[in-house]
Amino acid sequence: MVDSESRKLIIRRDRRNRSRVLLYGILFSLLLFSLNLVKPTLSDFLHYRFYDLLLSANRGKPSSVPVIVDIDEKSLKQYGQWPWPRYRIATLLDKLRNLGALSIGLDMLFAEEDRASIHSIRKELSRDFGVELDFREVPQNLRDNDQSLAKALSRGSIVLGYQFLFDEGxxxxxxxxxxxxVNKLGHDKAERDSPLFIHARGVSCNLKMFSHAAAGSGFFNVSPETDGILRSVPLIMEHKGKLYPSLALETLMKALCVNDVLLKTGRNGVDSLYLNQTAIPLTSTGGLLIRFRGKGKTFDYVSAADILSDRIRDGKIQGKIVFVGTSAxxxxxxxxxxxxxxxxxVEVHATVVDNILKKDFISRPQWAAGLESLGVVVLGLISAFILAWIGAGWSSLLLGVVGVGVWQASAWTFQNEGVFISPVLPLIVLVCNFSILTFFRFWQEEQRVKERTRELAMVQEATIESMSSLTETRDPVTGEHIRRTRNYIRLLAEYLKNQPRFSPFLDDETIDLLWKSAPLHDIGKVGVSDRILLKPGRLTEQEFEEMKQHTIYGRDTxxxxxxxxxxxxxxxxxxEIAYTHHERWDGSGYPEGLKGEQIPVPGRLMALVDSYDALTSNRVYKSRIxxxxxxxxxxxEKGSHFDPEVVDAFLEVRENFRQVAVKYADA
Structure with missing residues (x-):
């Protein structure tokens, strides 16, 4: 009956603890879920790292269509420092057009007049020095470099670059x-609620004569993430109520002879951009996640010097989309x-064109954040349930399998579908739930162990009391004797634990054991006959020999x-106490006649304690002193009966001995 009740109590306690673990796991999961809704940028760093890891494993091969004409060190060495006279840029553009470039994007800005033009030089000399030069020998068509560049721009599918500004004024x-x-398809509500694209306040642009002459223009703004790493670029921006393409997008449209695009919007903003039949997935701000192919110089680079000097092989530029930039x-x-x-x-623009031509996109759907938040809740519940109802070993294995599964699912989706769904938040809740709930369970077990330890200590004390009471039934004076001796031995031990010779043995745990064990020092007396144990006079030699057997009886018991x-x-x-507390320091004690350090420390302490109590208490064979x-x-008796250091300790605490003797005096 008792065992059944105990079993039921244990079952109820286990269920209560499991319910607590489950509840705490759910609460923590909901807390992390709420935190992600309120402050979604807290885990951005880990999102970025995981994204970069997936990207590094899924680079893909670059397209051969984009080519970069590089105004490099070789070009500057052969044709002089930058900026070049614009007639040279015009010559470069004409040569590229003649070599068969589909379109040309210029990753540079022509915001001011060319100061290397003869027209500009003449004006500056007149203004600064009052010198008038007519340069009659120079043909009219060579006097204005800007006019030369404008004519070159007008002869081909050339796209100028400019930069949007975001400062006031x-x-x-x-x-x-x-x-x-842009033709729009989808929900107008999204545009009414908030702007679909990044809004620019101003622009740093080219001279109007160049913009009139060029086939088109596009911005070359890029915006890195909060960690300074570039992962996406805007394809469209808004300025003064109109939408403008990026340099890469406009250059590609000119190459494909496309004049408009279709913008698909959802309830929460832009969704995708259609260029002919190609659906380009966009971020919430109209950007494209770039699938970089590797480090720089991934695409074909051609030196501008080789173009100008006609050292380029046939077909190198034919049918290519060219971006002109500088790596000097x-x-x-x-x-x-x-x-x-x-x-x-400049290679960023080439990579954007590459991704669109190969339809090799990375998308971040509008529902991705919601799915990640749902994953937090679901994995939080799963981990809490597993940790609450399954043992530590199996729960670690199962949670590890779940974590690997989530990781692999995200990697598979990225690799095969080009969709980025971050497992970071679900894995965080999985790891945190495992850590926190495992700690909580450990704490619960620790409390349970402490409780069982307390119960065991109580059982030990009850056992000692019971065994000591058995001794009392044989010797009525033993009851208070036991209470006094356990207090005496604690007094001695507490003092001696600070002495070098005794400190290695007498720690707090051992002193507690001495206090608990002291009542059993005379347990062996239950084996001594009443005629000897209760004899009022002095024992005969034979009776004393039988009395001495109580140390052996105690040890054996x-x-x-x-x-x-x-x-x-x-x-x-x-x-040790029961067997050696009648040994003497000089070796004349019993039962073995141990001498000096041969006597265990518990026996040495009990020898003095037992003798003091025998001297100051009434016995059937003597009166107290x-x-x-x-x-x-x-x-x-110092040095003969007792350990000299134990006697010294006794002298230091003798007044405490007196108080104990008075408090627990025999009735």
Missing amino acids: SDSENCLLHPIH SGLKELRSTPFDPVFPG ILAAERKLGNNSFLRVAR PHEKAVEIIIE
């Missing part, structure tokens, strides 16, 4: 830009990408229990 009144014609030291614009901290800016319970320090200390007299006798 930016001037854009004198700029001529080429907006993109001090001139090139560098970007940090997941693969390269010094990625050439405790040893029998010790063999059943195993190597238990509590019983070992009790056995005063405390002072007992102290004198113990001092006399």
Whole structure:
């Protein structure tokens, strides 16, 4: 009946603890879910790292269509420092057109007149020095480099680059830009609620004569993430109520002879951009996640010097989309990408064109964030349930399998579908739930162990009391004797634990064991006959020999229990006390006649304690003597009966001994 009730109590307690673990796991999962809704950028760093890891494993092969004409160190060495006279840029563009380029995008800005033009030089000399030069020998068509460049721009599918500005008060009144014609399909509500694209306040643009002459223009703005790494670029921006394409998009449209695009919007913003039959997935701000192919110089680079000097082989430019930029030291614009901290800016445009031509996109659907948040809740519940109802080993294995499964699912979706769904938040809740709930379960087990330890200590004390009571039934004076001796031995041990010779043995745990074990020092008296144990007079020699057997009886009794319970320090200390507390320092004691350090420390302490109590208490064969007299006798026995250091300790605490003797005096 008792076992059944105990079993039911344990079952109820286990269920209560499991319910708590489950509840805490659910609460923590909901907390992380709410935190992600309120502050979604907290885990951005981990999202970015995982995205970069997936990207590095799924680079793909670059297209051969984009080509970069590089104004490199070789070009500057052969044709002089930058900026070049614009007639040279015009010559470069004409040669590229003649070599069969489908379209040409210029990753550079012509915001001011060319100061290298003869027309400009003449004006500056007149203004600064009052010198009038007519340059009659120079043909009219060579006097104005800007006119030469404008004519070159008008002869082909050439796209100018410009930069949008976002500061208050930016001037854009004198700029001529080429907006993109966008057909919209989808929800108007999204546009009414918030702007679909990044809004620019101003623009740093080209001279109007160039913009009039060029086939088109596009911005070359890029915006890195909060960690400084470029992962996406805007394809469309809004300025003064009109939409404008990026340099890469406009250059590609000119190559494909496409004049408009279709924009598909959802309830929460832009969804995708259709270029002919190609659906380009966009981010919420109209950007494209770039699938970089690797480090810089992934695409074909051709030196501008080779183009100008006609050292380019046939077919190198034919049918290519060309971007003209510079990689010369001090001139090139560098970007940090997941693969390269010094990625050439002009190659970003080439990579965008590559991704669109190959239809090799990375998308981040509008529902991805919701799915990740749902994953937080679901994995939080799963992990909480597993940790609440399954053991530590299996729960670790199962949660590990779940975590790997989530990771692999995200990697598979990225690799095969080009969709990025981050497993970071679900994995965070999985790891945190495992850590926190495992800690909580460990804490619960620790509390349970402490409770069981307390119960075991109470059982030990009850056992000692019971065994001591058995001794009392044989010797009525033993009851208070037991209470006094356990207090005496604690007093001695507490003092001696600070002495070098005793400190290695007498720690707090051992002192507690001495206090618990002291009542068993005379347990062996239950084996001594009443005629001897209760004899009022002095014992005969034969009777004394039989009395001495109580140390052996005590040792054997405790040893029998010790063999059943195993190597238990509590019983070992009790056995040493019961067997050796009548040994003497000079070797004249019993039962073995041990001498000096051969006597265990518990036996040495109990020898003095037992003798003091025998001297200051009434016995059937003698009357008690005063405390002072007992102290004198113990001092006399120093080095013969007792360990000298134990006697010294006794003298330091003798007043405490007196108080214990009075408190627990025999009735």
